[in-house]
Amino acid sequence: MIIITGASRGIGKFLLEEFQRSGEDVSGTYFNENKELEKNPVYHRLDVTDFGGAEKFAAGFGDKLKDIVLINCAGNNYNCFAHKSSPGEWRKVIDTNLTGTYNMIRAFLPAMRSQGYGRIINFSSIVAQRGIPGTSAYAASKAGLWGMTRSIAVENAGKGITINNLNLGYFDIGMITEVSDEFQKIVKSKIPTGEFGDPVNIFNAVKFLINSEYINGSSVDMNGAIS
Numbered sequence: 637m638i639i640i641t642g643a644s645r646g647i648g649k650f651l652l653e654e655f656q657r658s659g660e661d662v663s664g665t666y667f668n669e670n671k672e673l674e675k676n677p678v679y680h681r682l683d684v685t686d687f688g689g690a691e692k693f694a695a696g697f698g699d700k701l702k703d704i705v706l707i708n709c710a711g712n713n714y715n716c717f718a719h720k721s722s723p724g725e726w727r728k729v730i731d732t733n734l735t736g737t738y739n740m741i742r743a744f745l746p747a748m749r750s751q752g753y754g755r756i757i758n759f760s761s762i763v764a765q766r767g768i769p770g771t772s773a774y775a776a777s778k779a780g781l782w783g784m785t786r787s788i789a790v791e792n793a794g795k796g797i798t799i800n801n802l803n804l805g806y807f808d809i810g811m812i813t814e815v816s817d818e819f820q821k822i823v824k825s826k827i828p829t830g831e832f833g834d835p836v837n838i839f840n841a842v843k844f845l846i847n848s849e850y851i852n853g854s855s856v857d858m859n860g861a862i863s
């Protein structure tokens with residue numbers, strides 16, 4: 637079964653709907669109160685920074701938990717120059733993007749290991765590859781995924797489990813659509829096609845990683861050759 641965190645909007649929601657259309661058994665999580673999702677049995681409310689909640693969420697599937705694919709989309713951002721930043725807000729980004737991803741992996745790994753199969757896909761970002769002002773927390777959280785992924789890949793490769801990151805550039809969905817038109821224009825000027833990526837590319841890449849048993853511990857760039 638496919639489990640997608642941060643599936644209330646953006647990339648996570650898009651992937652959940654695409655997998656549903658393909659007839660897959662998929663479950664998604666949301667974080668903030670949401671009256672509509674509350675009634676939807678496909679969705680569970682979860683704060684990925686809470687390991688106890690992640691463990692309970694995993695246990696809740698009981699015997700249904702088979703052929704687990706964990707797609708970690710939950711994420712947040714805090715834009716501020718480091719010298720003016722709030723340590724609390726800074727830490728929240730690390731807690732969600734890095735520790736939250738770990739919490740989910742930690743909660744599902746035991747079942748993956750005992751079943752001899754698992755796929756883990758995380759989302760890193762081009763922001764961690766470039767020095768972009770105001771992004772120290774986000775960049776640190778996304779760079780942390782690379783090292784964590786390598787280590788977990790080595791620990792679990794013998795158990796039929798793969799873990800990889802997709803290093804996304806800018807896609808026409810989610811976080812980037814919330815920044816100013818002016819900033820979007822600057823970013824687009826650096827992409828050879830002048831366009832953000834179509835999210836269907838993310839869906840195709842995720843399917844490719846699910847079907848690939850020998851791509852493991854990798855961080856794959858998807859950025860349209862942005863300069």
Ligand SMILES: NC(=O)c1ccc[n+]([C@@H]2O[C@H](COP(=O)([O-])OP(=O)(O)OC[C@H]3O[C@@H](n4cnc5c(N)ncnc54)[C@H](OP(=O)(O)O)[C@@H]3O)[C@@H](O)[C@H]2O)c1
Pocket residue numbers: 641642643644645646647648665666667668669682683684685708709710711712732736759760761762803804805806807808809810811812
């Ligand atoms: N969009 C892009 O172009 C792009 C580029 C590079 C990397 N990425 C990465 O791709 C992933 C998805 O991005 P997106 O643009 O789709 O993000 P998004 O639209 O901002 O959605 C973020 C999701 O994370 C959930 N979330 C936030 N804090 C959470 C917490 N503590 N516990 C559980 N869930 C939490 C949100 O839930 P609520 O709705 O309930 O708040 C929402 O479902 C992120 O990791 C992001 O860093 C995106």
